[in-house]
Amino acid sequence: MSACATTRPQAPASASTEPVKRALFIGNSYLYHGDIPGIVQALADSAGGERLLTESVTAPDFALVDHWFRGASGAARRNISRGGWDWVVLQQGPSSIQINRDSLRMMAKRYAELITRNKGRPALFSAWPSQDRWTDFARAIESYRLAAQEANALLLPVAAAWLAVWERNRSVLLYHDGLHPSDAGSYLSALVVYSTLLGKSPRGLPNRLRLASGSVIEINPELARLLQDAAAQVAGAP
Secondary structure, eight states: OOEEEOOOOOOOOOOSSSSSSEEEEEEOHHHHHHHHHHHHHHHHHOOOSSSEEEEEEOOTOOOOOHHHHTTTHHHHHHHTTTTSSSSSEOOOOOOOHHHHHHHHHHHHHHHHHHHHHTTHHHHEEEEOOGGGGGHHHHHHHHHHHHHHHHHEEEEEEEHHHHHHHHOOOOOOOOSSSSBBOOOHHHHHHHHHHHHHHHHTTOOOOOOOEOOOOOOEEOOHHHHHHHHHHHHHHTTOOO
């Protein structure tokens, strides 16, 4: 993927009378490598009741400032401005380095103004650091917490959930290549987003999901329960 891309949700084959929520994800390969937005949508579909449709505007290595100023044809701002979003999820790298933290905080507020003007709620996807920068977790988590507070945005505590998993079992492989998430890392991240956005417990959700793209993700049942428990812990779910 070499440029911004907008992914639109696929509607179910049959009409549904269930209430529908919509979330737009803006970010980079953290999101699209394991199709975290697609997993979030599939989790909501599997739970029944309120449905959640997702779309994404992503580009490799992009920070939020890049989407604002360099995104192809202004895709991020254009999609926010067309409205209809219950949430707009914002993600860039871990932002533990000071200049990246400053950029995150500045741009989160700028995006939040546009999002709220179009009747959505901003949410910040707390990104994990790379595997070789393990000591950056605390500072990365702090960066997103500060940005969320200042932008009056919902915090999606994904990085904290990774730590919560390793507190239970340090051998769980959440990285795919030292940066991007494995299937387990993607599933865990989606559990946190699902639970925090919809205010529902992630416990008991399926360990096997077919995404709108047609791909399938399947997690060992025992591991899935561990990931669900960690997600519930950081999301404050029962």
